Amino acid sequence: MRARLVFIASLAVASALTGGDAQAGPTLERLRASGIIHCGAIERPGLFEATAQGTSGLLADLCRAIGVAAFGPSVKVETTVYDSEASFATLRDGRDDIAFLSGGETEQEKLTDRLIPGPPVAFVDVALMVPRTATVNKPADLASQPICFLQGDAAHRALEAYFAQSGLSFLRMGYQEEDELHDAFDAGQCRGLVGEATTLASVRLAGQNNLRGARILAQPLARFPILAFTNRDDQAWSALVAWTIDALVAGDRPKQAWSAGNAEALPLGDALGLRPNAVNDMLAATGGYSAMVLRNLGDGSPLALPPGDNALVERGGLLTPPYSE
Structure with a gap:
């Protein structure tokens, strides 16, 4: 009961950020008009890699997952590799919807006054x-x-x-x-x-x-975290991204007799402006967080690294989305 009350209160905060009536902010409106989500990151093997076939990696998968939740399975993903000072222009002028960076990288590029830090998405x-x-x-x-x-x-x-x-x-x-x-x-x-x-x-x-x-x-x-940063001028989008990432990670929890799991582990309400069945569509399109780690960093990839910190706390990692009670 306590967990449900906390969850309802938290969604009330999200409702306040979106104006209380599930109105979309400018980023979500732009995404729904274009069908394209824009994400950027510094290139790292298994996390964000530009190839002739497109950008791949855990962070690219997360970008697509958020796009599916916000727009639908047909969303298109466009990415920016931050490999020079000039390449950060797409983030500085608001063209990138999400930037996956460390705190040190945002400070180095003098971006801390422009961005809202979201939840950690990977530990390096x-x-x-x-x-x-x-x-x-x-x-x-x-x-x-x-x-x-x-x-x-x-x-x-x-x-x-x-x-x-x-x-x-x-x-x-x-x-x-x-x-x-x-x-x-x-x-x-x-x-x-x-x-x-x-x-x-x-x-x-x-x-x-x-x-x-x-x-x-x-x-x-x-050890340092990679965070999902969003533009400070669209708090509704920041709330949507944060809660969507939490729902994706929580989706790794199995359903049990006394606790919800999978897509119901962290249900997201209308307050965020998401479509009905957004979490189900996201998990069906990209798999859960652990599946992303496995195929990009783990035994399903050439890197063959153990998940380590990039797993739920109950599986030995550091990820702990809200409301597991």
Whole structure:
């Protein structure tokens, strides 16, 4: 009963954001007029990758899922890869409906006053990779050993912070170019290679020698969330995106005798301006969140990474959508 009252109260907030009568905000109106949802992100293997066939990855799937909920199964997805300062223009001028970014990336691009942060949609680990035969099980085992890194990037900073906080030292092998960095590890010039876990998983697919079959250590050096950011000028759209993501993640919960599950795990009412059966249509079109993780990052993808934090709390992850009582 308490959960239902809280849920009703929360939808009342959403109703206030949309004007109380399920009126669509400008973003939803534009989407329904064009049938196109626009999303952007920084390119990361398994999360957001531009190919000749289009953009793929977990974040691209999430973009489509939100578009299906808002418009319907025939929605079209257009994406922007943020790979330069100029590429953020589509976000700055309001053409992108959703931007999947970390807090640090929004601050670096001076976007914090323009965007509303939504729920986390993925957690990215900064990790160390070692040769398959190395007798190394945790980062501390690499103390006093040579570690390769890209000079000055976020992974390098996480590496320095971890060893400083642990009171340990390591031999620094810094590089300016990614190809040189990967070649150095492949040639055995360093005992560890630092980077984002999805990047490391992608790099080892193309290597020989030490890269082929290399192991990514389970203990990360750092971890950060990717959030769903929306334009601050359309709070109704921000509410719709946040609740839709929560419903998608909650849809992984199975229906049980004393709790709702699947599409009913977090029903979304008319207050958000969504179509009837929007959650059912979304789950039918894209699958639930765990299915997206599996096909883009897990055993259903070449990266073959464990879900880790990208799962419900009850499955060992960090995702906890509202109202599981």
